[in-house]
């Protein structure tokens with residue numbers, strides 16, 4: 001999503017801080033969380049990023065991945081990651097934005113990836129839902145970015161929506177076995193889930209899990225995902241989970257705790273134990289020390 005589309009979707013959120021009430025602590029033990037996918041590089045956080053990071057820390061979110069979608073957002077994400085110890089960045093061109101991609105852009109992203117805080121390539125993939133870029137552009141730059149990230153040895157953050165099997169076809173031919181990645185915001189079917197797992201990919205779970213109707217099918221699937229393949233994410237500023245969505249439209253990393261709690265309940269696991277395992281999965285995938 002680019003900034004204009006985000007603005008249109010979210011409207012004016014200037015007073016969001018006024019609505020904020022802190023979390024109730026869950027039990028006595030503090031859990032440790034990694035928001036594996038956020039867009040803190042979005043200008044919607046420009047005014048209050050320090051408050052957002054403080055609330056994340058209070059909720060136990062020790063690390064956050066700031067995901068790139070355009071050249072501009074990648075530059076900003078890398079800058080933020082270099083400024084704040086708890087932030088990490090990924091670089092890549094989102095399928096929606098591939099119409100503006102070029103070899104020059106790819107080379108600039110390659111340069112950015114040399115920062116020690118850039119730990120992944122993405123988000124890349126296919127999105128045939130709204131067709132902001134043509135299918136030809138999406139496929140061309142998806143393949144090219146798979147190639148570049150492979151040369152750099154970086155794990156990949158994947159975005160897939162309504163690609164009708166094309167995403168899997170490309171992965172099967174262009175993504176070498178043994179390479180690492182995460183299908184973020186997973187909302188596919190059982191067959192797709194099994195295909196991703198058999199390719200060794202991780203599965204990113206968002207607040208969709210907490211949404212009554214939209215999360216129904218996902219809730220049936222999550223107990224079947226091996227624990228060592230699960231990541232949790234906000235995809236902030238989108239997809240605000242329940243119960244936070246009742247009081248604010250803008251999502252933020254602190255709310256990843258609600259995703260984890262719901263996941264633990266559905267899997268019948270201790271939240272703190274699951275949180276630690278998921279945190280470790282994320283550090284391992286992004287090759288970040290888990291201290």
Ligand SMILES: [Zn+2]
Nearest residue numbers: 123159184185
């Ligand atoms: Zn996405």
Ligand SMILES: [Zn+2]
Nearest residue numbers: 037067123235
């Ligand atoms: Zn995203």
